[in-house]
Amino acid sequence: MALIVQKYGGTSVGNADRIRNVAKRVKAHCDRGDRVVVVVSARSGVTNELIERAKALNPFPDDREMDALLAIGEQETIALTAIAMHALGVPAVSRTGPQAGIITDAAHTRARILDVTGGDLKAQLDAGKVVIVAGFQGISQGGQVTTLGRGGSDLSAIALAWALKADVCQIYTDVDGVYTADPRVVPDARKLDILSCDEMLELASSGSKVMQARSVEFAQKYKVTFEVRSSFNDEPGTIVKDEAPNMEQILIRGVAVDKNQAKITVTDVPDRPGVAATLFSALGEEGIVVDMIIQNIGRGGFANMSFTVGKEDMHRAEKISQKVIKQLGGGKLEVSGDIAKVSAVGVGMRTHAGVAAKFFGALAKANVNILMITTSEIKISVAIDPAQADAAARAVHAAFDLGKA
Numbered sequence: 176m177a178l179i180v181q182k183y184g185g186t187s188v189g190n191a192d193r194i195r196n197v198a199k200r201v202k203a204h205c206d207r208g209d210r211v212v213v214v215v216s217a218r219s220g221v222t223n224e225l226i227e228r229a230k231a232l233n234p235f236p237d238d239r240e241m242d243a244l245l246a247i248g249e250q251e252t253i254a255l256t257a258i259a260m261h262a263l264g265v266p267a268v269s270r271t272g273p274q275a276g277i278i279t280d281a282a283h284t285r286a287r288i289l290d291v292t293g294g295d296l297k298a299q300l301d302a303g304k305v306v307i308v309a310g311f312q313g314i315s316q317g318g319q320v321t322t323l324g325r326g327g328s329d330l331s332a333i334a335l336a337w338a339l340k341a342d343v344c345q346i347y348t349d350v351d352g353v354y355t356a357d358p359r360v361v362p363d364a365r366k367l368d369i370l371s372c373d374e375m376l377e378l379a380s381s382g383s384k385v386m387q388a389r390s391v392e393f394a395q396k397y398k399v400t401f402e403v404r405s406s407f408n409d410e411p412g413t414i415v416k417d418e419a420p421n422m423e424q425i426l427i428r429g430v431a432v433d434k435n436q437a438k439i440t441v442t443d444v445p446d447r448p449g450v451a452a453t454l455f456s457a458l459g460e461e462g463i464v465v466d467m468i469i470q471n472i473g474r475g476g477f478a479n480m481s482f483t484v485g486k487e488d489m490h491r492a493e494k495i496s497q498k499v500i501k502q503l504g505g506g507k508l509e510v511s512g513d514i515a516k517v518s519a520v521g522v523g524m525r526t527h528a529g530v531a532a533k534f535f536g537a538l539a540k541a542n543v544n545i546l547m548i549t550t551s552e553i554k555i556s557v558a559i560d561p562a563q564a565d566a567a568a569r570a571v572h573a574a575f576d577l578g579k580a
């Protein structure tokens with residue numbers, strides 16, 4: 176008998192038939208004697224519909240009210256899933272994120288988890304019930320409903336798996352696992368059986384849509400092993416764990432593409448110590464994550480710098496940058512939402528020379544122009560024209576023979 180936490184994404188619970196399918200999967204585990212906590216997202220399309228309704232009334236809705244609104248999506252799903260379990264004769268009870276004891280800070284729409292108490296989940300499990308928990312949401316220490324940002328249901332599931340000391344954490348989605356690249360872009364992309372948390376984290380932060388980066392970061396920090404698998408078949412998925420065997424022998428694990436990037440360029444700002452600190456501190460205080468950064472050598476007492484953020488943060492980053500420029504005494508601002516990021520990820524590149532040469536050589540052969548570059552121990556990323564992103568991914572994937580087992 177095992178304690179299992181399963182998470183089902185919006186596509187997996189998109190309609191009544193799919194919710195019944197989830198209920199049947201869960202019942203199969205119950206029939207084997209397992210105890211199950213199910214974390215669900217809002218049905219596919221519901222969150223976007225709620226956002227559209229809000230913005231039809233106000234283009235810039237209040238963050239607190241958006242949390243109150245968006246939490247509805249998951250609450251609908253937990254009730255429907257519990258009802259489907261009852262129809263199969265399985266005792267089940269629904270719980271919201273706050274009822275499950277997911278305690279967060281007060282940063283509405285992008286809250287971070289401070290603690291997970293589990294609420295009465297253990298008591299409900301001991302009573303023989305399946306517990307259906309609303310992902311993506313929690314409650315601040317001040318008693319306000321909060322949401323964890325896009326993909327937050329993954330984080331909810333992994334956090335609950337840690338808090339409950341679950342034997343297994345399974346992330347069910349509409350894909351079979353983690354691939355060496357997006358199969359829709361790279362036809363010969365191959366499913367990976369196992370990945371290290373380091374590699375999964377870099378792939379997630381580089382645009383791979385299978386997992387949210389924060390959830391992988393949490394799993395890495397608290398050593399929660401999880402499996403990404405499909406809710407539409409019974410095939411094994413991809414195991415993500417603290418360390419994967421032989422990972423240093425494999426040069427590159429995967430290629431990720433992120434077309435949800437915006438570039439902001441600040442020009443003609445004073446070339447003196449503290450300018451970059453002032454700008455990026457202001458962005459950080461507003462919870463805006465900056466990815467790639469380039470600063471040119473100052474000339475004539477002035478400097479230029481460019482950085483990238485997610486498109487969803489573009490307008491906020493622009494307003495903050497404008498404010499900082501005024502504080503600095505002058506400068507200009509240019510904003511472009513037409514940027515894509517292509518990344519190659521692999522723990523093996525720590526100990527292998529020539530990775531960068533092969534990466535840039537593949538892009539050169541594909542006639543891809545590079546706008547910005549950033550690197551880490553296990554990742555190389557470039558900012559390019561979105562029109563070239565798919566071709567760039569295929570070129571890099573082929574150069575490192577990722578289609579071969």
